Amino acid sequence: MKKKACCFIGLFLFGLITFAQEKNESLGVSNKTFNIENCVNQFNQEAAINTKVGYQYWFADKDFLDGRTLKMSVVAPRKATHEPHKHIEDEFFFVLEGTAEFYLDGKTVVSGPYTSFYCPSNVEHGIRNVGDTELKYLVIKKYEIN
Template identity: 30%
Template sequence: MKKRDLAIIAITVFVMCIPLAIIAHQNNEPRPAMPSTAFDWNSIKAVATKTGEKRQFFDAPTATLDNFECHVTTLNPGEMAHTPHQHPEEELTIVKEGTVEVLVDGQLKTVGPGSVVFQATNKLHSIKNVGSTPAVYYALKWKSSKTAATPNK
């Protein structure tokens, strides 16, 4: 190998490390706390999914939480949002429209509009549209200093 080849390799390695360093630096910076905000339903873009659609309202730290996330899912009739799973964050589901079947503490329960479902940390849960019309629900999850630092399952 010639000196020229070694120089090209060294420059290439250096140039390739710059984007990685930028990404690593961005991921380590604390994000600012979400301020008081009003979210207009019509201004949140609906993104198509294989089971319906999703609107992501926010996913950010707050003054008292490490992270607070809210999205709205629309499930087509007969569709399940995901197979039963668990995660360290607690989760609150508020049914806006339709009829859903939820797995709660090992039991399947059927609930409709206005119903609220709380899923405790690391408990197996799921949600399925068992009605004949689209089901729409808000999902809220949060992380605090008490949330276990294990990845989602």
């Protein structure tokens, strides 16, 4: 299972970078050079951002490409980063460790590692840690860039 998750993440990141490079080339935009130094981002606890219930680490923030992001969130047992909410962007969650309760439009499902959760645009959604260990999950989202 871990091998599948690593393959999923690797393929996603490869697609993210390849698409951005192709898009930039087709638009005649080459304001960013991609190289091994800025295309590899290994987790660094010192660069993590503390939250009220854990921390988050941006592997790709809004400025890396064209608003597409990859973030890892870590949430303490029996906590949630925030209450269910909705926003214009759709997003994917991918659980790496722990037990998550997914909320979508009034219904919930509890699941563990190697589970994905898609949240459509403008639909109320949320994720919370319902386990006794840390919940670690990836968030894949695209922000509009002005």
